[in-house]
Amino acid sequence: MDLAKLTWLAGPRWIEIEATALEHNLRAVKGLLQPPTRLLAVIKADAYGTGAVEVARIFLAAGADYLGVTTLAEGQELRQAGIRAPILLMSPLLAEELPQALTNDLTLTISSRSGAEAAAAAAAMVGRQARVHLKVETGLQRTGLEPGEVVPLVREIRCWPGVQLEGIYSHLAEAAHPGAARRQMECFQRVLMELEEQQISLPLKHICNSTGLLLHPAMHLDMVRAGTLLYGQFPYQAPRRGLELKNPWQFKARILFIHDVAAGTPVGYGGDYVVKKATRLAVIPVGYADGFALTPVSRPKDLNDLARHLVKTILAYLGRGVGEGTAVTIAGQRAPVVGRVGMQLSMVDVGHLPEVKVGQEVQLDLRRPTASARLPRVYCREGQPYLVRTTSGEMVPVLSSAGQNLAPGAGI
Numbered sequence: 117m118d119l120a121k122l123t124w125l126a127g128p129r130w131i132e133i134e135a136t137a138l139e140h141n142l143r144a145v146k147g148l149l150q151p152p153t154r155l156l157a158v159i160k161a162d163a164y165g166t167g168a169v170e171v172a173r174i175f176l177a178a179g180a181d182y183l184g185v186t187t188l189a190e191g192q193e194l195r196q197a198g199i200r201a202p203i204l205l206m207s208p209l210l211a212e213e214l215p216q217a218l219t220n221d222l223t224l225t226i227s228s229r230s231g232a233e234a235a236a237a238a239a240a241m242v243g244r245q246a247r248v249h250l251k252v253e254t255g256l257q258r259t260g261l262e263p264g265e266v267v268p269l270v271r272e273i274r275c276w277p278g279v280q281l282e283g284i285y286s287h288l289a290e291a292a293h294p295g296a297a298r299r300q301m302e303c304f305q306r307v308l309m310e311l312e313e314q315q316i317s318l319p320l321k322h323i324c325n326s327t328g329l330l331l332h333p334a335m336h337l338d339m340v341r342a343g344t345l346l347y348g349q350f351p352y353q354a355p356r357r358g359l360e361l362k363n364p365w366q367f368k369a370r371i372l373f374i375h376d377v378a379a380g381t382p383v384g385y386g387g388d389y390v391v392k393k394a395t396r397l398a399v400i401p402v403g404y405a406d407g408f409a410l411t412p413v414s415r416p417k418d419l420n421d422l423a424r425h426l427v428k429t430i431l432a433y434l435g436r437g438v439g440e441g442t443a444v445t446i447a448g449q450r451a452p453v454v455g456r457v458g459m460q461l462s463m464v465d466v467g468h469l470p471e472v473k474v475g476q477e478v479q480l481d482l483r484r485p486t487a488s489a490r491l492p493r494v495y496c497r498e499g500q501p502y503l504v505r506t507t508s509g510e511m512v513p514v515l516s517s518a519g520q521n522l523a524p525g526a527g528i
């Protein structure tokens with residue numbers, strides 16, 4: 117498919133999502149599990165930026181057993197798109213949200229006795245059973261029942277007709293820290309043993325996220341909840357277990373404008389960047405409103421860290437940056453972003469790339485979680501686009517049969 121057609125559908129910048137990479141990752145992760153352990157694909161936060169609806173379909177077709185999201189709206193979006201697989205809402209809801217969660221057949225997380233009572237009340241109100249997983253606090257200090265609360269609450273809930281106890285889980289705070297993770301897992305297992313002693317069996321017990329499932333195969337239990345790995349990334353410091361992951365994500369834009377600038381010219385807002393010798397600048401339709409070049413806020417950890425930071429800043433001031441600035445790739449060559457990144461436009465120094473033309477494609481680095489949801493997502497299979505989620509969220513199939521005009525409104 118040519119760039120003009122893609123631009124008609126998606127505009128001059130878009131994120132390409134390769135379906136076969138997501139399928140590969142899902143199958144690879146599933147291959148680490150011992151049946152009947154199930155795989156819950158975490159698709160919160162718009163499937164880590166890849167686009168929840170289409171990615172849910174891709175993961176389900178590749179063998180995901182369950183889906184996980186954080187908010188009611190995320191669950192509703194999937195149901196409205198016709199996805200019928202079980203979906204776990206992994207956060208507590210406010211009482212006002214519960215009826216809608218139940219009419220959408222979403223599985224609730226119960227983190228307190230009052231939460232359980234609210235779920236039962238909502239179930240009675242809408243005339244449906246609430247399917248629930250209990251969440252146990254084992255060390256993250258975010259949400260969950262205290263371990264000692266679990267057995268008494270389970271014994272009560274089992275007698276409530278409106279509530280179906282399907283599972284119990286916990287979440288790791290520092291899965292890569294062996295001591296801390298082990299303490300959390302031991303705490304969770306003590307709760308599971310107490311339940312067993314009471315002859316209470318809950319079908320789905322789960323604690324592992326991506327790091328946990330790589331580090332602790334013995335704790336896969338009935339289900340694991342994987343996010344990071346499915347999107348092609350290894351968590352920091354986790355073992356790889358022979359897993360090979362594929363990157364499904366590529367951020368692209370087309371050059372809008374090119375102009376020459378003389379030596380000594382200040383470039384961009386505030387004139388922060390001054391061109392050293394005559395060069396050419398290319399303008400791309402991407403800026404911080406899209407999440408581009410947002411660096412996470414952090415604070416030096418210690419004096420060494422601070423010293424490193426100062427050295428880098430001084431080198432950058434002297435024009436001897438150590439290659440850490442933002443750069444883009446044009447026809448396989450790196451080109452630095454210069455001047456301040458604007459809200460929606462940025463400049464790239466292409467003085468060393470004489471062939472570069474307006475309309476040419478540029479590849480950019482963009483951290484997935486900060487990518488704006490309004491950037492179009494272009495879903496591809498082996499590089500061939502088949503579906504576009506546009507800026508307004510509309511899903512537009514890409515018809516690729518020969519001679520077909522893909523321009524919206526073509527033929528009117």
Ligand SMILES: *Cc1c(COP(=O)(O)O)cnc(C)c1O
Nearest residue numbers: 158206287325326341342343344
């Ligand atoms: C985000 C999340 C996960 C997935 O974590 P990854 O590290 O991305 O695999 C699992 N469980 C819960 C409750 C989460 O919020």
